[in-house]
Amino acid sequence: MATERPFASSHIYRLSAYPKEVTLRDGARVVLKPMSPQDGEALQRFFLRIPADERYYMKDDVASPQVIQRWARELDYDRALPILAWVNDTVVADGTLHRTRAGARRHVGELRILVAPEYRSLGLGSTMIQELANIANENGLERLTLQAIADKEIAAIKAAEAIGFGQVAVLTGHGKDLDGHPRDIIILEMPLGEWFNWWVF
Ligand SMILES: CC(C)(COP(=O)(O)OP(=O)(O)OC[C@H]1O[C@@H](n2cnc3c(N)ncnc32)[C@H](O)[C@@H]1OP(=O)(O)O)[C@@H](O)C(=O)NCCC(=O)NCCS
Numbered sequence: 001m002a003t004e005r006p007f008a009s010s011h012i013y014r015l016s017a018y019p020k021e022v023t024l025r026d027g028a029r030v031v032l033k034p035m036s037p038q039d040g041e042a043l044q045r046f047f048l049r050i051p052a053d054e055r056y057y058m059k060d061d062v063a064s065p066q067v068i069q070r071w072a073r074e075l076d077y078d079r080a081l082p083i084l085a086w087v088n089d090t091v092v093a094d095g096t097l098h099r100t101r102a103g104a105r106r107h108v109g110e111l112r113i114l115v116a117p118e119y120r121s122l123g124l125g126s127t128m129i130q131e132l133a134n135i136a137n138e139n140g141l142e143r144l145t146l147q148a149i150a151d152k153e154i155a156a157i158k159a160a161e162a163i164g165f166g167q168v169a170v171l172t173g174h175g176k177d178l179d180g181h182p183r184d185i186i187i188l189e190m191p192l193g194e195w196f197n198w199w200v201f
Contacts, residue, residue, distance in 0.1 A: 012077045012078045012081075012139075013077060013081060013135055013138075013139050014138060014139065015034050015135070018032060018033050018034055018083075019031050019032065019033045020032045020033075020131075022085075022124075022127055024119070024122035024123055024124055024127075025121075025122045025123045026122055028087070028119070028122065029087075030085045030086060030087055030092060030093070030119075030124065031085070031086045031087075032083055032084070032085050032086075032127075032128075032131060033083070033084055033086065034077070034081065034082065034083055034084075035072075035075060035082040035083070035084050035094075036075070037072050037073065037075050038072070039072065039084060039091070040068050040069055040071065040072030040073075042084075042086075042089065042090070042091045043068055043071075043072070043082075043084065043091055043094065044065055044068040044069075045090075045091070046090075046091035046092070046094060046116065047062040047063060047068065048063065049116060049117075050062070050114065050116070050117070051117070053178060054114075056178055057149050057152065057153070057175065058112075058114075059112070078099075078101055079098070079099070079100075079101055080096050080097070080098045081096065081097040081132075081135065082094055082095070082096045083095050083096075083097075083128060083131055083132060083135075085115075085119075085124060085128065087119075091116075092115065092116045092118075092119045092124070093113070093114065093115040093116060093119060093124050093125070093128055094113075094114050095111065095112070095113045095114075095128035095129065095131065095132050096111070096112045096113075096132075097109050097110075097111060097132045097135060097136055098110040098111075098112065099141070107140075107141055107142040107143065108141065108142065108143045108144070108145065109132075109136045109141045109143070109144050109145070110144070110145045110146065110147070111129060111132050111133070111144055111145070111146045111160075112146075113125050113128050113129055113146075113156065113159070115128070120155065121155070125155065125156070125159040126159045126162055126163060129146075129159055129160055129163045129165075130163050132144075133163060133164075133190065133192070133196065134200075136192060137192040137193070137196050137197070141192055142191070142192055142193060143189060143190070143191055143192060144165070144189065144190045144192060145187060145188065145189050145190075146160050146165060146187075146188045146189075147185055147186070147187055147188075148160070148185070148186050148188065149175050149183050149184075149185060149186075150170070150183060150184035150185065150186050151183070151184075152177075152183065157186060157188065160188045160190075161188070163190070164190050164196065164199045164200075165188040165189060165190040166188065166189060166190070167186055167187070167188055168187055168188065168189045169186075169187040170184050170185070170186055170187070171184065171185040171186075171187065172184050
């Protein structure tokens, strides 16, 4: 089991707003917190409750205990900042802000969002996107992207567009469904800084 320890990148972002309680559309309350090294097992249980045909479209093999244990062990907010949504001891959503550690792409972040099926369509996905966009904006990132599988991840597109993302590109056939048929990947993008501040307030 992972032991509690300080980790290298715990102060990259200003995260004083967390833990933060939010109320969903049905009145349920969830607590948002940046992931800690000791959260690996709860995160693993969360991913195992996601239907296999959805896990198939993710960029990582999240059903693998080795993958999640490595994430928890090597947690590095500078590379990937995961915000987890909790109901008591259960993770019900995971949203991550990814960026390169250095170089030409450092000002751009990529968001990935996953909500447990029983907590969907309650505004949690939009809330997670908004939280991560706020963090990115406050910390000087200039642009955010989010990728979604066309005709499959429709809720992600809707939730991202509600926050201010726009569709900027289609990567034709860059995905394949479980039957091997090509699926397009839609790239959504949102500028931060002045535009974002205007959009939010
Ligand atoms: C995408 C996802 C995170 C959204 O989470 P969520 O908590 O349901 O999001 P929200 O409730 O904030 O908003 C989703 C919106 O999409 C709508 N929606 C859901 N399914 C839909 C569908 N098949 N067609 C059209 N709209 C749909 C919801 O009604 C809601 O709109 P509303 O706020 O106007 O009611 C969640 O569906 C999920 O985990 N999907 C699987 C993983 C995924 O696709 N991730 C995206 C890749 S980054």
